[in-house]
Amino acid sequence: MRYSNCFVPTLRDVPADAEVISHQLLLRAGYIRRVTSGVYDxxxxxxxxxxxxxxxxxxxxxxxGAQELLMPMVQPAELWEKSDxxxxYGPELLRFKDRHDHESCLGPTHEEVICDLMSRELRSYKQLPINLYQIQNKFRDEIRPRFGLMRGREFVMKDAYSFHADDESLMAEYRNMFDTxxxxxxxxxxxxxxxxxxxGSIGGNDSHEFHVLADSGEDxxxxxxxxxxxANVEKAVSVRSVPAGTPAALAELHTPGVTSAEDVAAFVGIEPALLIKTLVYRVCGGEQDGAIVAACVRGDDQLQEVKLIHALAADAVELASDAEIExxxxxxxxxxxxxxxxxxLWMDIGLQGAIGMVAGANRRDLxxxxxxxxxxxxxxxxxxLRETRAGDRCSHCDGSIALSRGIEVGQVFALGRRYTEPMEVQFQNQQGKREIATMGCYGIGVxxxxxxxxxxxxxxxxxxxxxxxxxxTVILVSMGQSDGVMEASGDIYQQLxxxxxxxxxxxRKERPGVKFKDAELIGIPLQVVMGDRGLAEGVAEFGRRGGDRREIxxxxxxxxxxxxxASGGRTAV
Amino acid sequence: MRYSNCFVPTLRDVPADAEVISHQLLLRAGYIRRVTSGVYDxxxxxxxxxxxxxxxxxxxxxxxGAQELLMPMVQPAELWEKSDxxxxYGPELLRFKDRHDHESCLGPTHEEVICDLMSRELRSYKQLPINLYQIQNKFRDEIRPRFGLMRGREFVMKDAYSFHADDESLMAEYRNMFDTxxxxxxxxxxxxxxxxxxxGSIGGNDSHEFHVLADSGEDxxxxxxxxxxxANVEKAVSVRSVPAGTPAALAELHTPGVTSAEDVAAFVGIEPALLIKTLVYRVCGGEQDGAIVAACVRGDDQLQEVKLIHALAADAVELASDAEIExxxxxxxxxxxxxxxxxxLWMDIGLQGAIGMVAGANRRDLxxxxxxxxxxxxxxxxxxLRETRAGDRCSHCDGSIALSRGIEVGQVFALGRRYTEPMEVQFQNQQGKREIATMGCYGIGVxxxxxxxxxxxxxxxxxxxxxxxxxxTVILVSMGQSDGVMEASGDIYQQLxxxxxxxxxxxRKERPGVKFKDAELIGIPLQVVMGDRGLAEGVAEFGRRGGDRREIxxxxxxxxxxxxxASGGRTAV
Incomplete structure (x- = not known):
């Protein structure tokens, strides 16, 4: 394609509100433009x-072995009622009523739609296993869309759904998708x-995420x-050595105005690990919706809320108010x-059997x-319940745990019958009996x-x-606009x-400096440069972006x- | 692909609520399934x-010369406010509020979004002309979705938008798109x-529709x-000869209870063409929103409302109530x-200069x-104002007008500055002055x-x-499941x-009758059949769907x- 015919509105300056480098560069290099919060061209x-x-x-x-299909973005609410x-799902599910007052939503994911389809079309075990996927725009009404395409509201996703007669078949497909x-x-x-x-909110039994390693990752x-x-720290387990407490009788200690774990430890003169930190939460969603629960970890640990949410089978937890604590x-x-x-009362496993500990007395200043x-x-x-920290010991070997930041770009779930049961995805087994299918789902954030x-x-x-x-793959840069250069360039262009x-x-009629800056910015891997000097000698410059060019x-x-x-040479990373 | 691995849920019976043949066949042949009204998998x-x-x-x-891009389905309402x-747009534009209470809509078309983009990115005449297109899901909240994919609510569309420095360039691109x-x-x-x-609601100057000819067409x-x-009858003009009336003085005639054009003509003893039929409408939208207007055509003509709407620059017209008429x-x-x-009072041009006519007297029974x-x-x-009828004379030549039914599958519009003016799509012209760009848009219902x-x-x-x-392109049918047939079929399969x-x-382990029925139903053009008999002789049957097969x-x-x-032989139509 000729550059003049290609709509690439590059910017010289870093856009003010773009925090991460991918957001900055995709804007600067003319790849994306914001339409509204979290929504891009x-x-x-x-x-x-x-x-x-x-x-x-x-x-x-x-x-x-998966087959592509295409499901709609607009979904009827009754399917979401059926799956409960x-x-x-919370406010990320964008709901609205159509002109006939039918409650509808914009699909953030398609378990409901595919189960509805399969509940009507699945008849026999002979149709199983089956894996159906689509590549399609999704919408999740994120409370705080940010980082450009990293956490948008409308985004492109590949989502696949597999159905199976039994869990053995499901786990085989789960591994197949993991490898894929x-x-x-x-x-x-x-x-x-x-x-x-x-x-998370998808539910099911096993799950793996695929993370691209990057300092800007949110995970x-x-x-x-x-x-x-x-493992994601939301789930990761590890072990660490903790100091042993000294056996003693339960006693009260006056601690006027001393409340933070560090302050209490210093005040008492013990290591924070000998302190019990207690947090009180209100449960949101699930069977215990609205209940108040307490959770304890050691004073030098952080409580990983996702683990608590999981244990409670809740949608979320929120810190309780003073009145709720009272x-x-x-x-x-x-x-x-x-x-x-x-x-x-939930306690971190590391507190089991702990002695000589210090904790709040549930009375002011005590x-x-x-x-x-x-x-x-x-x-x-x-x-x-505790969040794994760097330096912890691995719970599987003698190794040491390190933490990295990652961008979640894919996730696979062995859902089991979480959706197929309420949505009645059934089939006739070899014995002629109706059975509920088991299911997996597999997403990639495209x-x-x-x-x-x-x-x-x-x-x-x-x-x-x-x-x-x-x-x-290649950017061909014409240096200057002489007939000779344009003709030789045009010739190379056609050959390529x-x-x-x-x-x-x-x-373009632009200075070479502008052309090279744009070529670097938009990131084309190979460069071919044709100028007046080379023209005379029948040579062009050739090289990789960011490297040296040689005459050929x-x-x-x-x-x-x-x-x-063919050499597959990678660009500098 | 192996048929067993292909999800094709064919049906033996015609689905009850599918009226047109494409809807019936796409359901029966396992191509589509309904998710909710006007929305399909x-x-x-x-x-x-x-x-x-x-x-x-x-x-x-x-x-x-067009370039592909991808705009979002969710659009901010403020862009639609800006374009007025x-x-x-009416209730076909599905509106909703997101979690932050921002008014949004689902894109039925993208003039607003592309103009918003261009208003920010267009700087110089050097960037013009430019034609940007996308292929993407649209949503129009049709009041009565019907005929399967013919009038759905969520549908796939190709929409292109071109921008130009002047109308000459616009019309050149309009012709380019027409030819494309x-x-x-x-x-x-x-x-x-x-x-x-x-x-229609898109507005602008010139427009052509592309119609696929079919009896089931809505147009x-x-x-x-x-x-x-x-031309679409909404716009088509034609001429016809009408009987000349006899000059006379205006007089009243008692016509008790005689109201329809046919009855009045019969009662008076004149041809219906000598009658003036008057309809009273309430204007919806536009500057005259809510006004009551009257429109006349000859007694044997039908009034084409789209022509009246166009003349009124309204969004719609509705027949007035008795009270409004009074x-x-x-x-x-x-x-x-x-x-x-x-x-x-709007009158069809065919009534200009008419004499000796009969019309309502605006008094009961007169x-x-x-x-x-x-x-x-x-x-x-x-x-x-009149609707063209079969047999009318062409207004361009001596030919005769015929009517056909069509399915509108594409439309091109020379929009002019309908959107670029309110949305401020401007550029600097060669003289360094700011000018408003002119615009075209071009859609295909994919x-x-x-x-x-x-x-x-x-x-x-x-x-x-x-x-x-x-x-x-080819369906390879194995007759029976003998090792020889399966091996020979597998070999042909790999070669193809x-x-x-x-x-x-x-x-599949299905009877040949089932296989051939499915092959016909899903409509694969070429058939290769491998059976035990041919196996012995090293031959297969080969032919086009719906035609004879020969041994090769x-x-x-x-x-x-x-x-x-390569011969491009077309299947029976």
């Missing part, structure tokens, strides 16, 4: 990249890591340096596990010392992937696309096109380009 | 057809006709048998042009005779096209896809795949297939 260069990502995903999904998610995702992200040239994940993932254990017999700032009434959890806290339920690639692949000059994703190379010919014979441009692409 | 076969249509559209759009369509559309519909193998069209198009004049001095059943007060339009109706405005093709291409057995659109042929291998050597299957496809 994909300009021609961006669409070309999206299409390349989609093509790789399609190829691997088809190889894996209409109330549960690994192949997809490998082909995209990304540094990524699959991690164990919480199942924290824990991984072991000794084995291949890796209602269960607590006092804000001095809450402790001893003496709380009418509230479920703590208790010598607390023996087994002796003094009868009603506690022990689960893993537009987010584009941003994630930029987070990993950029330098000071702009975006450094991997060859397989670049909107054009005939060879099937996606080439962008910068034939004009006659060799096509061959050199193809060789360079 | 596109199952794998349908998606393959959609992708083929899209590929042809893309190829021709790119050849024509928020109120005008002609090429696209030609390549799709459709019998179609471009016709002059009303500009009526008028075309001349002597020249290439063709308020302007009329009496329902006896309304006439003489003596109406405080109402605009008509007037001897009406001389020029003498008695001073305030009338004459425009073309999913409706799929239905339109089925309306034209089907027979008793099912869908008869043109080669270029079929989800698979290697030759790049899209082949569907029906290797197994070794020749690939060559015969490629030859047949």
């Amino acid at each position: 994909y300009l021609p260069l961006a669409l070309r990249v999206l299409r390349r990502i989609e093509a790789i995903i399609r190829e691997e999904m088809e190889k894996a 998610r209409m109330a549960k 995702y690994t192949r997809i992200f490998d082909r995209l040239g990304l540094r990524f890591r699959p991690v164990e994940a919480d199942t 924290v993932i824990a991984h072991c340096d000794g084995c291949d254990y890796a 209602a269960i017999g607590g006092v804000t700032g001095f809450v402790g596990p001893v003496g709380l009434q009418q509230a479920e 703590h208790v010392t010598g607390l023996d959890v087994a002796r003094d806290v009868a009603q506690a339920r022990f689960i893993d 537009s987010r992937l584009m941003a994630a690639v930029v987070e990993q692949c950029h330098d000071e000059g702009g975006i450094a696309w991997p060859d397989v994703l670049a909107p054009f 096109k005939r060879a099937g190379v996606d080439v962008l010919w910068d034939e 014979a004009v006659a060799d441009v096509v061959a050199e380009t193809l060789a360079e692409l | 596109y199952l794998p076969l349908a998606l393959r057809v959609l992708r083929r249509i899209e590929a042809i559209i893309r190829e021709e759009m790119e050849k024509a 369509r928020m109120a005008k 559309y002609t090429r696209i519909f030609d390549r799709l193998g459709l019998r179609f006709r471009p016709v002059e069209a009303d500009t 009526v198009i008028a075309h001349c048998d002597g020249c290439d004049y063709a 308020a302007i001095g009329g009496v329902t059943g006896f309304v006439g042009p003489v003596g109406l007060q405080q109402a605009e 008509h007037v005779t001897g009406l001389d339009v020029a003498r008695d109706v001073a305030q009338a405005r004459f425009i073309d 999913s409706r096209l799929m239905a339109a093709v089925v309306e034209q291409c089907h027979d008793e057995g099912g869908i008869a896809w043109p080669d270029v659109l079929a989800p698979f 795949k290697r030759a790049g042929v899209d082949v569907l291998w029906d290797e 050597a197994v070794a020749d299957v690939v060559a015969e297939t490629l030859a047949e496809l």
Whole structure:
């Protein structure tokens, strides 16, 4: 394509409100423009990249035996009532009424629609297993859309849904999809890591997320340096050594105005690990909706709320108000596990059997010392509640846990019968009996992937696309506008096109400096430069973006380009 | 692909609520399933057809110099306020508020979004002309979705928008797009006709619609048998000879209870063409919103409301109530042009100069005779208001007008500055002055096209896809399940795949009758049949769907297939 015919509105300055580098570069390089909060136009260069990502995903999904279909964006609310998610999904599910007053919503995901389809079309075990996928725009009404394509409201997603006669078949497909995702992200040239994940609002049993490693990632993932254990910190477990407390009788200690874990530890003169930190929450959603619960971790730990939410089978938890704390017999700032009434008490497993601990006394300006959890806290339920920290010991080997930031670009779920049961996805088994199918679902954030690639692949000059994703593989830069240069350039352009190379010919009447800046910024991997000087000698300059260029014979441009692409040389990362 | 791995839920019976053949066949052949009113799942076969249509559209759009981009489905209402369509568009524009209470809508079309983009990115005349298009899901909240994909609510559309420095450039692109559309519909193998069209709610100056000819079409198009004049009846003009009235004085005639045009003509003993039929409307939208107007045509003509709406620059008209008719001095059943007060009076141009006419007297049970339009109706405005009928004379030549039914699958608009002016799409011209750009827009209903093709291409057995659109080009039917047949079929299957042929291998354990019925129903153009008998002789049966099959050597299957496809032989239509 000729540059003059390509709509690429590059910007010289960094846009004011773009915080992360992918957002800045995609705006500056003329890939995207904001329409409204979390909603973007994909300009021609961006669409070309999206299409390349989609093509790789399609190829691997088809190889894996999945079939593509297309479901609608607008969904009837009754399907969400049937799956019991209409109330549960929260305000991210954008709801509206159509002109006939039918409650509808914009699809943030399609479990309901596909189950509705399968409940009508599935008849026999002979139709199973089946895996159906689509690539389609989704809408999630995020409370705070940010970081450009990283957390948008309308976004492109690949979502796949598989149905099975039994869980063995489901787990085989789960592994098949896990491997397929690994192949997809490998082909995209990304540094990524699959991690164990919480199942969140989708539900089900097993789940893995695929994270692209990047400092700007919103997720924290824990991984072991000794084995291949890796998990989202929302779910990660680890072990650590804690100091042993000294056996003692339960006693009260006057601690006027001393409330934070650090202050209490300093005031008492103990390590924070010997303190019990108690948090009181209001449960949102689920069977205990509205209930007040207490949860304890050691003073130097952080409570990982997702683990508590999971244990409560709730949609969310919110910190309780002072009045709610009082209602269960607590006092804000001095809450402790001893003496709380009418509230479920959850304790981190690391507190099981702890002795000589210090905790709030549930009375103003008082703590208790010598607390023996087994002796003094009868009603506690022990689960893993603490957030894994860097330096913890792996629970699978002797290795040490490290934390990294990641951008979640894919997730696979072994849903089981979470949706197929309420939505009546049934089939006749070999014995002629009706059975409920079991189900998996598998998502990839296609537009987010584009941003994630930029987070990993950029330098000071702009975006450094991997060859397989670049909107054009080669940029041909004409230096000056002399007839000779334009003619020689036009000739190279035609040759590259005939060879099937996606080439962008910068034939604009612009200074060379402007052209090179734009070429770097938009991130085309290979550069061919034709100027008056080379013209005389029959040579062009050839090289990778961000590297040195060398002179090659004009006659060799096509061959050199193809060789360079075949070598798969990656751009600087 | 193997048939067993392809999700094609065919039905034996015609679905009860499907009225038109494309709706019936797309359901029966397992292409689509209804999700909710006017909203469908596109199952794998349908998606393959959609992708083929899209590929042809893309190829021709790119050849024509357009660039693809992708805009969002969710649009902020403020853009529609700016273009002044928020109120005008009516309830087809689905509006809602997001969680932050921002008024938004689901895009039924994208003039606003693209103008917003261009108003920010367009700087210089050097960027013009430019044509940007997308293929994307749209939503229009139709009051009565029907006929399956023909009039759905969520549908796939190709929409293109061009911007220009002047109207000469706009009209050149308009012709370019007209020609491009002609090429696209030609390549799709459709019998179609471009016709002059009303500009409707999109607005602008010139417009043409592209209609696929089919009896089930919702539109009526008028075309001349002597020249290439063709227009939607909403806009079509024509001439006809009318009997001359006899000059007379205006007189009253007692016509008790005689109100319909036919009855009045019979009662008076004149031809209906000598009667003036007067209709009273309430204007909806536009500057005259709420006003009551009267409109007259000859007694044997029908008033074409779209022409009146256009003349009034309104969004719609509705028949006035008895009270509203009274308020302007009329009496329902006896309304006439003489003596109406405080109402605009529009008359069909064919009534200009008419004499000796009969009309309602605006008094109960009374008509007037001897009406001389020029003498008695001073305030009338004459425009073309009548609906063209079959047999009318062409207004361009001596030919005769015929009417056909059509399915509108494309429309091109020379919009001018209808949107660019309110939305401030400006550029700096060669003299350095700011100017408002002029604009065109060009749509193709991609999913409706799929239905339109089925309306034209089907027979008793099912869908008869043109080669270029079929989800698979060849269906390979294995007769029986013997090792020999399966092995020979597998071999042919691999050979066809290697030759790049899209082949569907029906290797199911089903009776031959079931397989052939399904093959006909889903409409694969070429059939290769492998059975035990042929196996012994090394032959397979080969033929077109709906035609005879002949025996060919197994070794020749690939060559015969490629030859047949190259011949472009069309399936029975």
